[in-house]
Amino acid sequence: MLYHLLYPLHAYFGGFNVFRYIxxxxxxxxxxxxxxxxxxxxxxxxxxxxxxxxxxxxxxxPKSHLSKGGIPTMGGxxxxxxxxxxxxxxxDLTSRLIWLLMGVTVWFGMIGTYDDYRxxxxxxxxxxxxxxxxxxxxxxxxxxxxxxASFSDFDSHLSxxxxxxxxxxxxxxxxxxxxxVVVGSSNAVNLTDGLDGLAAGPTVVTSxxxxxxxxxxxxxxxxxYLQIPFVQGAGELAVFCGALVGSSLGFLWFNxxxxxxxxxxxxxxxxGAALGMVAIIIKQEILLAIVGGIFVMxxxxxxxxxxxFKVSGGKxxxxxxxxxxxxxxxGWEEPKVVVRFWIISIVLGLTALATLKLR
Numbered sequence: 001m002l003y004h005l006l007y008p009l010h011a012y013f014g015g016f017n018v019f020r021y022i023x024x025x026x027x028x029x030x031x032x033x034x035x036x037x038x039x040x041x042x043x044x045x046x047x048x049x050x051x052x053x054x055x056x057x058x059x060x061x062p063k064s065h066l067s068k069g070g071i072p073t074m075g076g077x078x079x080x081x082x083x084x085x086x087x088x089x090x091x092d093l094t095s096r097l098i099w100l101l102m103g104v105t106v107w108f109g110m111i112g113t114y115d116d117y118r119x120x121x122x123x124x125x126x127x128x129x130x131x132x133x134x135x136x137x138x139x140x141x142x143x144x145x146x147x148x149a150s151f152s153d154f155d156s157h158l159s160x161x162x163x164x165x166x167x168x169x170x171x172x173x174x175x176x177x178x179x180x181v182v183v184g185s186s187n188a189v190n191l192t193d194g195l196d197g198l199a200a201g202p203t204v205v206t207s208x209x210x211x212x213x214x215x216x217x218x219x220x221x222x223x224x225y226l227q228i229p230f231v232q233g234a235g236e237l238a239v240f241c242g243a244l245v246g247s248s249l250g251f252l253w254f255n256x257x258x259x260x261x262x263x264x265x266x267x268x269x270x271x272g273a274a275l276g277m278v279a280i281i282i283k284q285e286i287l288l289a290i291v292g293g294i295f296v297m298x299x300x301x302x303x304x305x306x307x308x309f310k311v312s313g314g315k316x317x318x319x320x321x322x323x324x325x326x327x328x329x330x331g332w333e334e335p336k337v338v339v340r341f342w343i344i345s346i347v348l349g350l351t352a353l354a355t356l357k358l359r
Contacts, residue, residue: 002028003092022215022235025090030242033086037078037250045254045261048072055262056119071259074116075251076267080109082247083274087240095236100147101277102240107140108186108273112266127265134183137269141182144277145175153232159283161290161355164227181285182276188295189272191302191322196259198324198338200252202294202345203271204245209291209349210278211241216356217282226356229283237278244274257335291352294345298322 003019010017018024048054054070084102091098111133119127148154149172156174157167170177193199216222218235248271254260263271272295279288289296301323308317319329327337 033246185276
């Protein structure tokens, strides 16, 4: 919005020319989302408390989590508001990629909102059925994939980190792959959101890395120099990623141990879907498995645990899944688990950045 309102004024005052630059607008979106979340956070938490929107704790979870019951949840609504508002304020509104990305984010946020609502209404941690949730997720991701494939410059090739010449073409099968990435990323972040600040920290790291990759993918000279796929208009996604970084940082202010609010499924499902969709659009799909390694590890721990439990007749690989609960069962304090997972996430983020030169 500011881009359309203020940039044309550069003809009268040169200072307004700064709104032309994606770097400036990405920083603006980051700070706007951060300050919005920070200043509205306390009021939002009080509102959730007044409405009695509190966390419903798993009965089979760690005993230390029983005290978390009743803590305000659905804080992801504040994250979503900050992301969408900041993006609309700073982005070029003519970008079709931005509207597609925001559509996916809002859709998955709506799924999460309904899931959280059912949990609170029934006072049961199960919420929306697994089948219902996955159908809604696949439907939204499929529509987004079909829309993306309808663009004239649609690229169905995969881009592999550390490899500049290996780019297999999936053809129309890429739509199925895109659905798997978006839905998988959404659920992986959702599974990670089990400790105070655990999901928000890696989200900041992953969003920061994709902010840089989005900018580079949309820059014809830099993308050619670094030998990454050029995607027309992808630079505007850096503004959205900046809003993700800012809102997640602002939310972490209240979500850090001991948490005053939880993001709920409305936050985790939408954040995961947003990251997955960014990865698809800028052709850095496989990179998500590296930079989002914490999310992948958490999802795999659940898959392995459930699969092994079924084939072994009741045996377990981990003391408890998702993976972060395993360490709690081993006696690690919650803050130690969270901070160490953050450290791993930062290392993975640096590894992802290294792929820019190691090709």
